[in-house]
Amino acid sequence: MTSTEAPVTSFSELGLSEPVLKALKEVGYETPSAIQSATIPALMAGRDVVGLAQTGTGKTAAFATPILSRLDVTQKTPQALVLAPTRELALQVCEAFESYASHLKGVSVLPVYGGQGYGVQLSALRRGVHVVVGTPGRIMDHLDKGTLDLSQLKYLVLDEADEMLKMGFAEDVETILADTPEDKQVALFSATMPAQIRRISGRYLRNPEEISVKSKTTTSANTTQRYLMVSYPQKVDALTRILEVENFEAMIVFTRTKNETETLAEKLRARGYSAAAINGDVVQAQRERTVNQLKSGKLDILVATDVAARGLDVERISHVVNFDIPIDTESYVHRIGRTGRAGRSGDAISFVTPRERRLLTAIEKATRQPLTQMQLPSVDEVNITRLARFDDAITEALGQVELISQFRDIVGHYIKHHDVPEEDVAAALAVVAQGDTPLLLSPEAERKQRFDREERPGRPDREERSGRWEREERPGRRDRGDRQGSRSNAGLATYRIAVGKRQKVEPRQIVGALANEGGLSREDFGAIQIRPDFSLVDLPANLSSEVFKKLENTRISGKLIELRPDRGGSSSSPAYGKERPPRKPRHD
Incomplete structure (x- = not known):
């Protein structure tokens, strides 16, 4: 060897x-x-x-x-x-x-x-x-x-x-x-x-x-590493919230493609952040100008690809965000190495979609350092940060004595002629100052930007579900009536597949095969019960016709599984395997 x-x-x-x-x-x-x-x-x-x-x-x-x-x-x-x-x-x-x-x-x-x-x-x-x-x-x-x-x-x-x-x-x-x-x-x-x-x-x-090959990739002990579970369409909103609550000096945001660097930088500028993109298509002179702006403080956020950011060493960089988690652990180490350098502390945050969990696991194994899961900053957290910055802005303005004196006369003139309390005038000026963007987020914003988390309210978390697959029956769900009642709340239905103990199948084989063929994610699976000649699998009740057809033609251990809704029949029944149920679940 x-x-x-x-x-x-x-x-x-x-x-x-x-x-x-x-x-x-x-x-x-x-x-x-x-x-x-x-x-x-x-x-x-x-x-x-x-x-x-x-x-x-x-x-x-x-x-x-x-x-x-x-x-x-x-x-x-x-x-x-x-x-x-x-x-x-x-x-x-x-x-x-x-x-x-x-x-x-x-x-x-x-x-x-x-x-x-x-x-x-x-x-x-x-x-x-x-x-x-x-x-x-x-x-x-x-x-x-x-x-x-x-x-x-x-x-x-x-x-x-x-x-x-x-x-x-x-x-x-x-x-x-x-x-x-x-x-x-x-x-x-x-x-x-x-x-x-x-x-x-x-x-x-x-x-x-x-x-x-033994991986020797290590990360700096000075860098705090976290990750956020997020679906792809919600990444920009998630990044915006993180920018609001994180106390960062300068930041590099990594994407996988050149086009994404330009697109994301433009979206961040539209939200009021000083951001610029560098990638392999940016000429060297422009790259140097952009990096110098980052060093001098004229620029706070750099959106970059791996290639463009190589060799970049800027003291101000306090945070690295993997907008797209790299598929290569060495790239991950190189990326987060842009912060936490020369004894300084740094923060690295990685966005992970549900289907990228295996990449996260690979990174943790390679770096021998677990990443801590973080939650999307809430509306309250964002508002607390905004109010703190508003307070700081008022405090700074109060230090400008001459301007304060001039505006005190202007405000006094308004109060004298309109008979309005000073507090109301101050509040009105705050409304004028906020412009078109509200100072505080509303609860509606929380609902609009809510994540499709893997650990959804009212459903078991991932570890519990994973352990559930390893058991053939769940306690308290022995008979069909109990199963049906519990499923209705979770939006699951029980399906029968024509492989069981005689084919030596295991729950992980069933999950792997159905997930690959039907494009299902792990949270789509409920209980799995393996019987001698068949198995019962809880899957979403609203499977589309297209997904159902693909799953029907799936093979496990070389045998066609013949997916069908479970009607509670016995495997010894003459009808089993010969006659399809009169109707399938609705495929909306």
């Missing part, structure tokens, strides 16, 4: 093609990470590889760049297949391939996952694709239908193999490996190396080179 230390080479020394090197430079990659400097030469030499590496170590580039460097663009059947445990990871890997292939003409990369219509995937496959990135379940569906031709496959990657096994894809993965050409090159990446993965490696990989 090869154990790698810190990378010491440049990408140009790893044998990659010139178009790929050019794309890497544009993306902002300068020095290969440990997993990249160890893996790329082995893959370029045609060796099979087993990589033991955590999420966020840069392994996507480690396998994507060698594949792209050796693609034959004239071949229209898939040459490379990447298997990923979730559709989110599949999309991330697909995006990475596309960015690394930006200077390769005619390269086609197709994501294949549950939750997307077959039509889009089928039309792309008919046109011809070079790289397919997908989840095992949907890949198996295409193989069963004969719509995916892997007969000329040259490269196969198992990304986060241990996660795929945990989600119940072991049988599908082995079937795919067995049905592809024997002379293909295989790369297997996993954070852990359980016996099952070791067995798969020994059976399907040819004399693989084993590479182990």
Whole structure:
């Protein structure tokens, strides 16, 4: 086994093609990470590889760049297949391939996952694709239908193999490996190396080179790290509230794309903040002017991409906000390293959408430091801050003796001729001063900007739900009547699936398969009861027709689950499996 230390080479020394090197430079990659400097030469030499590496170590580039460097663009059947445990990871890997292939003409990369219509995937496959990135379940569906031709496959990657096994894809993965050409090159990446993965490696990989990378990424102890659960559409409002209540001097806000830097900076300026954007398209002279403005205090907020902010060291930066949480833990460390420098204290806040929890977990593992969850600042907290600033503004104005004397005469003249109490005049002047923007937020603003939190009122929190899935029955919910009564409050209905103990399924397999195929999130699941020949799953009662159809065609452990509403029938009933219920739940 090869154990790698810190990378010491440049990408140009790893044998990659010139178009790929050019794309890497544009993306902002300068020095290969440990997993990249160890893996790329082995893959370029045609060796099979087993990589033991955590999420966020840069392994996507480690396998994507060698594949792209050796693609034959004239071949229209898939040459490379990447298997990923979730559709989110599949999309991330697909995006990475596309960015690394930006200077390769005619390269086609197709994501294949549950939750997307077959039509889009089928039309792309008919046109011809070079790289397919997908989840095992949907890949198996295409193989069963004969719509995916892997007969000329040259490269196969198992990304986060241990996660795929945990989600119940072991049988599908082995079937795919067995049905592809024997002379293909295989790369297997996993954070852990359980016996099952070791067995798969020994059976399907040819004399693989084993590479182990231990993450040494650490963050400054002077930086307080927090995260906020927020849906994507609510990020701007959340950032605005944080800017109101946080006592920051200067701040960098990180986004993933160049366009987002400009868009967000414009929105912040519209809300009265001095903000500017820097990204890879900003010329060096403009970048220097912007950074100098940040240093001098003329600018308070910098919205930046990873590439644009590299090497930036400004003492005033007290806060870093990850408006988009990075998919790479090394990028996270580099980002928050812009604050808390040279012994100074700093704050780092990351916005995490519900589907990005796994990225948060990866960051905590890599940095060996947990992030503290924070709540969206409430209306009361925002108003307290605004009143404090209003008080400070009055106190500062009172220090301007000459102006106060002039305006005292003006106010006195008004009171004398209009017979209005001094307090009312002062209040009226405050109304004039606030302009079109109210000084205080109203309770209606709280309701309008309320988050769709994972821990919703009246519903169990995530940890409780996760533990609930691990039990076959919940206490106090033994009979169907009890289940029905409890479900009505949570908006859930019970569905029956045609896999059970005889198929050796576990709750996590059911959750993983249904979430991937139907685009469901974890809070969409209620109780899971596994019976000998079938299982009962609580899912949203208002599943759309499209989602219901996708779930009907889901496979678990290679078996079609035949999702249907549960009517309380027994598995031994002659009607079970032969006759569908007379009606389905409403699909509004």
